[in-house]
Amino acid sequence: MSYYDVDSILTDSEKLPCTFELEVPGLGVLEGNPGENIKAGTQLDLPLWLGEMLSIGARLGTSRLVTLDIPSALSERVLNALKADPRTIDLRSLAPHFYSLSERVLELFEEEEMVDVLLNTFAKRAAEIADHAHNPKGAMGQGVDFLRGLDEMERQLFRVAHEGAKEVRVWAGEAKKRP
């Protein structure tokens, strides 16, 4: 989570549904019609970097500017699907940075159950990823759909697991190191 971390910046740009609590002049730009005012009660998908800060007033108990909602990537429907079988969900299509987004969302909302579901999801999927990383079935194997649906963090995990297994084989002298 460094200031310069590219992934963290991209996570910051994931959208969050927000509802404006008061009329703001000249903010129509956010809606796509510049010059207009934004009405109280307007629903908008704002990036995390904007919505998070605008909602701070609400948390401090002073004037609230916007109220936040849970993003569609973490909706009830998705959580139920994750509870049923974490391995069949295409996390990438929900959000390219699914886990880091959830992390940020959980900083804003109290959702005990979501934590458990996500932990379970990660553990189950990590085992599957390790399996694929150690026994590559080639580009045409049945794992392709699953691997395509990995989020950014899981891709990293896959890469590390795959490289690790390869390095061990090289170290043990079973495989030739490429020059």
Next chain:
Amino acid sequence: MYGELGNKLVQHAKRTQSLAHLPPYQTELVRAVAREVRDLDRHVAHLLNSFSAEGFNPSADPATACALLVDHLSMRRNKRCLLAYHRVRTAKLEELCWTGVDVLEQQLPAEEGGDAPGPTSMSSAQAVGQHSSLSPEEEEYFRQYSDMLAAYKGQWTDVDLTGSLEPPRDLFIDVRVLKDAGEIQTEYGAINLTKNSQLYVRQGDVERLIAQGFLERLS
């Protein structure tokens, strides 16, 4: 929507991280983001102008405060995107510097004469309209970083800090000369590197020249 251009820039940075080479500098995008920041700043100044007499009180006018906050956050966001983009690129440049790839040299087509690219050859290449994937600032950064690295390495004459960590299998290797590099001095006397000639030389003597692309190793 504010910050979208900055996002594009960061996506470029993300792609850059997984590439071996450095993709072209996004001059247009960087300029557009900077322009957005200037526009936002003008907007903020405009909003605050009407309050110049009595001073601005956020709690009295929460709507304007909100507009100001959005502007400010967008500027901060753009700043972060710009900084991250340039940092990814400089990190890449430093890495290339340590591995001994001469980015400035690569930009140029093989020039006649084969001298190291001095400032004169650089400027002449740019005058011809040679497209470089580095911004002028990045070229300057690369040159100065190379100089600094060379000065740092110069403290230890018997250790080559950027040399290969792989123990050599053979002391002597066959190499082919790809570009004229003139005469070099080795422990066993001088060897003349003329293009297309093939030589049997000590690996330690020519490692740098292989990395720089003057020689090619024959297996």
